[in-house]
Amino acid sequence: MNPATAPTMQAPPAPSAATREQPAAALPRLLAGIPASGAMTLEDHLTVHGEMPLTGAHRRRQVREQAATLIDEVQRAGLLGHGGAAFPAATKMRAVASQRRRAIVVINAAEGEPASLKDRTLLEIVPHLVIDGGVLAARAVSADEVIVCACESAHAGIEATTRAIAERDQRASSHAPKVRLTTVPCHYVAGQETALVSHLNGAPARPTFTPPMPFQQGVARRPTLVNNAETLAHLALIARHGASWFRQVGTPTQPGSALVTLAGPVARPGVYEIEHGASLSSLVAAAGGATARLHGVLVGGYAGSWIGAEHLHGLALSNEHLAAHGATFGAGVVLALSELACPVAETARLARWLAGQSTRQCGPCVHGLDALATSVAQLAAGGGADPEGVGQAQAAQRVDRLASLVTRRGACGHPDGAVSVILSAMDAFQAQFADHARHGPCDACARPAELPLPARPVPSGSQRTGLRRQ
Amino acid sequence: MSQRVRVNPIACEAHGMCAELLPERITLDEWGYPLLDEQPLRAAEVEHAIRAARACPTFALLVTRERDAARGGSR
Numbered sequence: 001m002n003p004a005t006a007p008t009m010q011a012p013p014a015p016s017a018a019t020r021e022q023p024a025a026a027l028p029r030l031l032a033g034i035p036a037s038g039a040m041t042l043e044d045h046l047t048v049h050g051e052m053p054l055t056g057a058h059r060r061r062q063v064r065e066q067a068a069t070l071i072d073e074v075q076r077a078g079l080l081g082h083g084g085a086a087f088p089a090a091t092k093m094r095a096v097a098s099q100r101r102r103a104i105v106v107i108n109a110a111e112g113e114p115a116s117l118k119d120r121t122l123l124e125i126v127p128h129l130v131i132d133g134g135v136l137a138a139r140a141v142s143a144d145e146v147i148v149c150a151c152e153s154a155h156a157g158i159e160a161t162t163r164a165i166a167e168r169d170q171r172a173s174s175h176a177p178k179v180r181l182t183t184v185p186c187h188y189v190a191g192q193e194t195a196l197v198s199h200l201n202g203a204p205a206r207p208t209f210t211p212p213m214p215f216q217q218g219v220a221r222r223p224t225l226v227n228n229a230e231t232l233a234h235l236a237l238i239a240r241h242g243a244s245w246f247r248q249v250g251t252p253t254q255p256g257s258a259l260v261t262l263a264g265p266v267a268r269p270g271v272y273e274i275e276h277g278a279s280l281s282s283l284v285a286a287a288g289g290a291t292a293r294l295h296g297v298l299v300g301g302y303a304g305s306w307i308g309a310e311h312l313h314g315l316a317l318s319n320e321h322l323a324a325h326g327a328t329f330g331a332g333v334v335l336a337l338s339e340l341a342c343p344v345a346e347t348a349r350l351a352r353w354l355a356g357q358s359t360r361q362c363g364p365c366v367h368g369l370d371a372l373a374t375s376v377a378q379l380a381a382g383g384g385a386d387p388e389g390v391g392q393a394q395a396a397q398r399v400d401r402l403a404s405l406v407t408r409r410g411a412c413g414h415p416d417g418a419v420s421v422i423l424s425a426m427d428a429f430q431a432q433f434a435d436h437a438r439h440g441p442c443d444a445c446a447r448p449a450e451l452p453l454p455a456r457p458v459p460s461g462s463q464r465t466g467l468r469r470q
Numbered sequence: 471m472s473q474r475v476r477v478n479p480i481a482c483e484a485h486g487m488c489a490e491l492l493p494e495r496i497t498l499d500e501w502g503y504p505l506l507d508e509q510p511l512r513a514a515e516v517e518h519a520i521r522a523a524r525a526c527p528t529f530a531l532l533v534t535r536e537r538d539a540a541r542g543g544s545r
Contacts, residue, residue, distance in 0.1 A: 209478045362479035363503040405499055411480045 027249065028273045029257050030233050034125050039160035042167040045128035052132050053239050054139055058175050063139070070140045071097065074235060076243035078255045082118075083108060083191070083228030084303065084331040086254070086319060089235065092225065095215040096141040099223035103143035105177070106200065106219065107134045109150045109157065109229035110184040110191030113301045114452050115333045118259035119229040121271045123150055123157030126233065127164035131179055133232025136239045138177040141225050145178050148229075149196055152183040188302070188357035192412045193226045195359070206359040207412035228331070230259055250276035251318045258329065260317070264336030264450070265292035276329070277318040283334065292338040296428050298451075300330025302354060303417025305424035306343075326424060335451065342444035343429040344436045346451050347422060348373070348380040353453040354418040365415040368406035375399045376422060379433060382440030392437035399426065471535050472510035475519050479503075481530035488531045491522035504531070 033048035034040060040048070054066045075090035096103050107130060109119040122130050134146040148165075150158050161181050168179065182200065184190050190205040197218045199205035218224025227235075234256055238246050247255040254276040260283060263269045267288025274283055280297065284290055296308045299317075305327035307315065315321065319329050337343060355369035378395040403423055406415040426433055435442065475495055477488075484502035494515055495507045511519055516533070523531040 207480075209480050363482060363484055363501055364479065364499065367501040367503075405505075409479060409503070411478075 027257055027275060029237055029249075030122065030126060030129060030230070030259065031273045039124060039164065040126050040128060042128055042164065042171075045126070049129065049132075049237070050240055052135065052236070054136060055173075055176070063142070067097065067140045067142060070136060070239055073243050074140075074238055077238045077246040078243075078253075079231065079234055079238060079246070080254060081228055082230035082234070082258060082331060084113075084301070086328065089227065089231055092215065092227070093137065093140050096143075096223045096225040099216065101222050103138075103141045103223040103225060104219045105134050105138045105141065105143045105146045106196060106214075106224055106226040107131075107146065107148045107229050107232055108191055108193070108196060108226055109148065109154070110186075110196060111151050111154070111331075112186060112188040112191040113303075113331060113333065114188070114454050115261060115263060115298075115301050115335050116331050117261045118271050118332055120151060120154035120157040122229050122233055122259070123148070123154065123161045125160070127157075127161045128168070129233045129236050130229045131161075131164060131168065132236035132239075133227075133229075133234070134179065135177055136235055137225055137227060137232055141223070143177060143225065146180070147200060147219070148179065148181045149184045149191075149200070150181060151186045151190075153186045158183060187359075188354075189359050189412060189414050192414075194412070196226060197224060204359075206361060207410075207414075209411050230332075251320060253320055254318045254329070258317075258332050260332045260334050262287050262334045262336070263452070264297075265294070265338040266290055266336065274317060277316050277321065280312055280315040280317060280334070283317065284336075290336065292340060295337045295339050295341065295343050295432075298335040298337065298421070299325075299327045299333070301333035301335075302350065302421055303413065304328065304330050304333065304421060306421070306428035308428035309339075326427075337450055340444060341447060341450045342432065342442055343425060344380045344432050345441070345445040346449065347425040347429070348376045349449055349453060350425075350451055351376040351418070351422050354414075354421070358414060362410040362415075364406050364409035368402055368409075369415060369418055372399060372402045372406065372418065372422060375402065379426075380436055380441065380445070382436040382438070396426075396433075396437075399423075473516055473519070474508050474510055474534050475506050475523075476508065476532045476534050477504055477506060478530045478532065481528045483528050483530070485527050487525045487527065488522045491525055492518050495519065496522070 054070060071090050071093050079089040080086040081089055109123050111119040138146050148161055165179050184199055185205050189195055192207050193214050194208040195205045197214045198208050200219045214224040214226050250256045257273050257275050260272050260274055262272055262283060266284055272283060272286055294309050296306050297312060298304055298306050299322060307325045307327055311325055322328055351373040355373040358365045358369055360366050375395045375398045403419045407419050482503060486498055486502050488504050489496045489498045496504045499505050519533045523533050
């Protein structure tokens, strides 16, 4: 699905004002009361969610107490990051809050993952909820600036956010942190924390070597809290309704709700809000059901893991349940592959695409992902003139060898993610890979690609030019 | 306090000096980039490790005093 395709929003109508005092545990939460089209205005946002709490205090001590209270509440809520790593939000906030210099909050809606649409959708539809979260996080870590980072191709999100910031500026007090919007190039790795910080510091949006981590020294060398847009939207609701409300849905280890980008052969692909632990079948049913039989599902995006069709029955979308299949919920991507597609050819294309998304800074990533893509292409091309299958066995061994050579050897997690998705495909689609080894390309190989792999620019200035000192 | 070798993979340009000077801990992959044994250095190795770090033309080899638990972000 390309970003031009409008995501289908599924959400019941707005809760009535009467239910607002004691919000129900039911979903939707983030998508509560969204308009039929366009973004929720500030007025509607306040009607649905109420005033933003914790904004009254101006005295230093009061502000400090409120900050500590909010972080404690986020910890009790058990809010985990929704950018992919599921890192505890409170831990990250404490790390920034404990630094001495004045902090900055970055709302990460860069969403370089082409299979994910949730962050741009949030900016498009509920920009005020996202900004609330950023402003509250700024309070919690005593930051005076909030920067919203949107993917430069997310035009509707950029427009809605620009309007939302203007609406808020009209009524903001002088104590409110300054909110501004910045666009980010749309390549795959640009949303990585250090790449985003690098971009905001005027350098190419490429990952940097750590330490220093952004929480120590990020934008303008200040301690920087980089949070995914959805994480902050949840935070805005936790600040209003509290930790125990938050925990009324989800699982004990992964409480709350989550946005999922569902793509593939379903009647209404798009962005859905589910509770953590909801079944895959309930999600597919909410999307009007599957329109084809499936080979499997890719969970977590292009750094995620494939789960074969035989395991989909009863599959629950939480890290706890997905771990049994070697998968994680990641940034909430659920990409179904129809039985009409060839999983081997799709994996070969994905491997080549991921190699192309390297920012070409680290040798093992540059050489390793390229070699991996070549080996997977060999597996897809199959035996042919090699009836003994010797070449195929060698190519498979080479993939394993390259996987271990590449893992944990980049400055960022891109090579690790690429390895994960390739190995999980070879595992989930063993039969199809074996078939290709014996008989070469199948009929489905010639079909158009199902996985969305947009031609996105890799960052300029990314070629290695001679000697660079850190 | 234990010391370990670490490489900045962005700065590393596969000159391979480190593997020459600290073969006990560093070998090279098929493209010439270092594969490190990041277990704590033995006392006798520390001096060699520091020499290897100084010899690196891009200053990509580091001798760290504590393990950097924190790596890159989510991607």
